[in-house]
Amino acid sequence: MFFRLMKRTFTKGFKSKILAVAAIMLGTSMATAMLSISMDIGDKMNRELKSYGSNIVVKPESAYIPAEINGVEIGGKRDNRKFLTEEDALKIKMIFWRHNIVNLAPYLSMQTKVKGGKVTVKGTWFDDEIRIPSGEKYRLGIKDLKSWWEIKGEWIQDGKSNNLAMVGSDLASENNISKGDLIKLEFNKDGKRIEKEVIVKGIISSGDEAENQIFVPLNFLQSALNMGNKIEKIEVSALTSPVNDLARKAGNDPESLTAEEFETWYCTAYANSIAYQIEEVIPGAVAEQVRQISESESKILGKINLLMVLVTIAALISSSLGISSIMTTKVLERRQEIGLMKAIGAEDMNIVLFFLAEIVIFAFVGGAMGFFLGSAFANIIGIKVFSIPVAMKLLLAPFVIILAVIIAVMGSISPLKIVLKLDPAEVLHG
Amino acid sequence: MKNVRMFLRLIIHAIRERKSRTLIIFFAISVGIGIISALSSVYYDINTKMAKELRAYGANISVKAAEGDKFSIEKIDNIKKILGEESVVGVRPDLYGVADVKSNNSVLKSKMPVVVVGTWFDQIDEVNPYWKITGSIPVEKGVGEAVLGETVAKKLNYGIGDKLKLTYGKLSEKFIVGAVIKTGGNPDNKIFLDIEEAWKIFGNKGYVNTAKLSVIAGDKKPKSLIASVNKNVSGIEAGSIKRIASSEGKILSKIKSVMYLVVLVILASTVLCVSTTMMTIIAERKKEIALKKALGASNIIVISEFLTEAFVLGLTGGIAGYVFGYLCAQLIGQSVFDSYISFKIVVVFATVVLSAVVAGASAMFPLKRVINVDPSVVLKGE
Numbered sequence: 001m002f003f004r005l006m007k008r009t010f011t012k013g014f015k016s017k018i019l020a021v022a023a024i025m026l027g028t029s030m031a032t033a034m035l036s037i038s039m040d041i042g043d044k045m046n047r048e049l050k051s052y053g054s055n056i057v058v059k060p061e062s063a064y065i066p067a068e069i070n071g072v073e074i075g076g077k078r079d080n081r082k083f084l085t086e087e088d089a090l091k092i093k094m095i096f097w098r099h100n101i102v103n104l105a106p107y108l109s110m111q112t113k114v115k116g117g118k119v120t121v122k123g124t125w126f127d128d129e130i131r132i133p134s135g136e137k138y139r140l141g142i143k144d145l146k147s148w149w150e151i152k153g154e155w156i157q158d159g160k161s162n163n164l165a166m167v168g169s170d171l172a173s174e175n176n177i178s179k180g181d182l183i184k185l186e187f188n189k190d191g192k193r194i195e196k197e198v199i200v201k202g203i204i205s206s207g208d209e210a211e212n213q214i215f216v217p218l219n220f221l222q223s224a225l226n227m228g229n230k231i232e233k234i235e236v237s238a239l240t241s242p243v244n245d246l247a248r249k250a251g252n253d254p255e256s257l258t259a260e261e262f263e264t265w266y267c268t269a270y271a272n273s274i275a276y277q278i279e280e281v282i283p284g285a286v287a288e289q290v291r292q293i294s295e296s297e298s299k300i301l302g303k304i305n306l307l308m309v310l311v312t313i314a315a316l317i318s319s320s321l322g323i324s325s326i327m328t329t330k331v332l333e334r335r336q337e338i339g340l341m342k343a344i345g346a347e348d349m350n351i352v353l354f355f356l357a358e359i360v361i362f363a364f365v366g367g368a369m370g371f372f373l374g375s376a377f378a379n380i381i382g383i384k385v386f387s388i389p390v391a392m393k394l395l396l397a398p399f400v401i402i403l404a405v406i407i408a409v410m411g412s413i414s415p416l417k418i419v420l421k422l423d424p425a426e427v428l429h430g
Numbered sequence: 431m432k433n434v435r436m437f438l439r440l441i442i443h444a445i446r447e448r449k450s451r452t453l454i455i456f457f458a459i460s461v462g463i464g465i466i467s468a469l470s471s472v473y474y475d476i477n478t479k480m481a482k483e484l485r486a487y488g489a490n491i492s493v494k495a496a497e498g499d500k501f502s503i504e505k506i507d508n509i510k511k512i513l514g515e516e517s518v519v520g521v522r523p524d525l526y527g528v529a530d531v532k533s534n535n536s537v538l539k540s541k542m543p544v545v546v547v548g549t550w551f552d553q554i555d556e557v558n559p560y561w562k563i564t565g566s567i568p569v570e571k572g573v574g575e576a577v578l579g580e581t582v583a584k585k586l587n588y589g590i591g592d593k594l595k596l597t598y599g600k601l602s603e604k605f606i607v608g609a610v611i612k613t614g615g616n617p618d619n620k621i622f623l624d625i626e627e628a629w630k631i632f633g634n635k636g637y638v639n640t641a642k643l644s645v646i647a648g649d650k651k652p653k654s655l656i657a658s659v660n661k662n663v664s665g666i667e668a669g670s671i672k673r674i675a676s677s678e679g680k681i682l683s684k685i686k687s688v689m690y691l692v693v694l695v696i697l698a699s700t701v702l703c704v705s706t707t708m709m710t711i712i713a714e715r716k717k718e719i720a721l722k723k724a725l726g727a728s729n730i731i732v733i734s735e736f737l738t739e740a741f742v743l744g745l746t747g748g749i750a751g752y753v754f755g756y757l758c759a760q761l762i763g764q765s766v767f768d769s770y771i772s773f774k775i776v777v778v779f780a781t782v783v784l785s786a787v788v789a790g791a792s793a794m795f796p797l798k799r800v801i802n803v804d805p806s807v808v809l810k811g812e
Contacts, residue, residue, distance in 0.1 A: 070640075381691040418450075
């Protein structure tokens with residue numbers, strides 16, 4: 001009898017029930033979309049925030065204090081400079097959190113003279129194909145790292161030891177240098193004069209000290225000055241987790257952590273645990289967070305996450321209300337049916353069970369459809385905003401479907417109670 | 431006149447006699463519209479709010495002399511006026527000099543040249559909120575205190591409270607180390623003094639090399655702000671610090687478009703959810719419509735009655751929803767941005783009108799189907 005009744009539900013009067021399923025589907029889709037987006041937003045925004053550039057700088061430990069004003073070196077003792085090697089830079093791509101290292105660029109900076117004036121020239125990777133010892137190849141360098149640089153001309157690609165250069169815009173306008181020019185760099189190494197000519201590929205306008213500097217391929221500068229494979233600074237851009245109390249405690253003094261805390265800290269991608277791991281693989285190096293980037297990044301990510309959580313809660317409230325109000329109306333609408341059932345002798349319990357079974361089935365179907373619709377919404381948002389789809393989270397499916405069922409049931413219980421109390425005669429009479 | 435009275439009485443009666451159903455739809459409308467209005471209020475404010483939050487990255491505009499390497503510090507006031515005092519979060523001028531500092535090591539007493547920066551200490555919090563400060567930044571101007579970059583402090587072995595002698599040519603001045611800053615960038619290699627003290631050592635009183643400004647661009651384009659500064663203040667050249675300013679633009683537009691699409695999805699599903707409830711409630715009243723028609727009411731009269739009822743519900747629900755939504759928006763504003771979400775009259779109109787239109791439209795849809803029923807068939811029962 002129960003099954004016959006259930007079957008009838010789906011054959012007769014099905015049309016009017018479509019609305020309820022549709023409402024459940026819409027409500028669930030809204031919840032699914034918001035949950036998937038807010039689960040993904042931290043990761044997606046983290047990638048976007050990489051446009052602020054490197055958040056960790058690696059330098060050799062040395063007693064030397066650079067005296068630099070706006071990228072121009074002033075006097076300063078440079079005789080006891082210390083260096084790292086190019087191989088050290090590659091090691092960074094092999095630490096525990098190597099997949100979080102988005103990009104890196106080594107630097108070697110030297111003093112030179114251009115048309116009589118003192119200039120800092122930096123050797124680096126621009127957009128170079130680099131093979132790390134484990135065999136994998138990456139494209140690394142400042143082209144990605146300095147996303148805010150505006151270049152007149154073009155970026156140097158696979159610079160290697162080619163005599164190419166990119167010149168800062170201030171320097172270029174002072175000395176009348178433009179794209180395609182050949183400029184002479186005069187170095188003074190241990191009292192010996194070395195002259196090299198380079199072709200200007202592009203002019204850099206960056207709004208920072210790079211506008212007073214010249215950038216050349218790293219290997220070119222190293223071989224010009226017989227520096228072997230020496231470098232003296234590595235800029236690293238890493239995807240990091242927002243700073244929390246543990247990271248702060250470790251930042252003050254890693255020694256103060258208990259063994260357990262240390263393990264958690266070490267195995268989380270905090271900026272300072274990544275820096276710590278870099279120091280582990282490069283002996284004699286100091287890896288420091290660029291606080292301007294890493295601190296601000298966690299603040300902003302924290303805000304965005306919190307915002308999305310609150311928006312998600314709002315969406316959940318709205319969707320549960322949507323679902324439960326349609327369920328309430330649907331039950332009230334069927335007063336007469338319930339009255340009739342009662343009149344021909346059905347017990348309250350039977351009626352409740354019958355209705356609940358029907359509601360659970362509808363909520364299940366609506367919830368499942370809503371899950372897919374919501375995942376599609378989330379995907380569209382991901383592609384539109386971040387050009388990366390938001391992956392469908394199957395783990396969410398049971399959660400939202402059960403949520404839909406619970407809300408639908410809760411929404412129908414109180415009207416069912418009301419209707420059951422009514423006298424069948426009164427209801428049927430109209 | 432009589433007709434109008436009758437019309438009103440019918441509507442009031444319909445709402446009063448069907449309390450539970452009216453309450454459900456009223457509740458559904460006001461919560462749905464409330465959430466929509468909360469989110470759209472937040473959406474309209476997100477640009478200014480996030481722009482303010484992004485000031486965590488510090489200065490986004492730098493100023494230097496148009497000619498020569500120094501400009502008068504008085505220009506800073508002019509620049510602030512052009513940008514609008516309230517949008518300037520902080521300004522910090524820099525006067526550069528190089529002075530010799532003796533190492534504080536007991537054995538090695540070597541001298542080192544260090545870059546010294548004269549600045550306004552009270553602006554460090556605003557312009558460089560990301561600096562990690564140990565000790566305390568001197569508050570009073572002109573006191574004999576210095577702030578050391580971490581590298582300087584470590585390499586020359588100075589701690590908080592130590593005495594430090596700066597030598598520039600024949601001049602030398604003593605300072606007490608008040609604080610050590612850690613930034614992971616260039617400032618770690620520098621010594622900071624109050625600008626008055628720096629003028630005493632390096633001369634050039636009243637002049638500075640650069641100034642860094644942290645400015646909330648909000649809806650205005652940073653480029654146009656800078657252009658207006660350059661046009662209105664002579665003798666200086668303002669430029670954007672592209673690392674911060676250009677990334678900021680990208681991040682803001684991402685956040686804005688995420689919010690936009692999210693609000694759109696929520697708007698669409700909420701509206702549809704509300705209207706399904708509305709449709710059910712109307713479709714249920716087939717009998718009532720039939721009875722009215724049997725008593726001689728024309729289609730137009732029945733439709734206008736139902737529509738007015740829906741509009742009244744939509745309007746009141748919308749107004750209640752807006753109030754509820756405004757409170758929700760403040761809750762979001764307070765917990766995320768520590769500030770209130772601004773009141774936008776556009777949102778009031780949009781949400782209330784939307785509410786009425788949604789209620790009306792979703793009443794119209796089932797009405798169209800039910801209106802041509804044959805009264806006798808319906809009233810007789812199935």
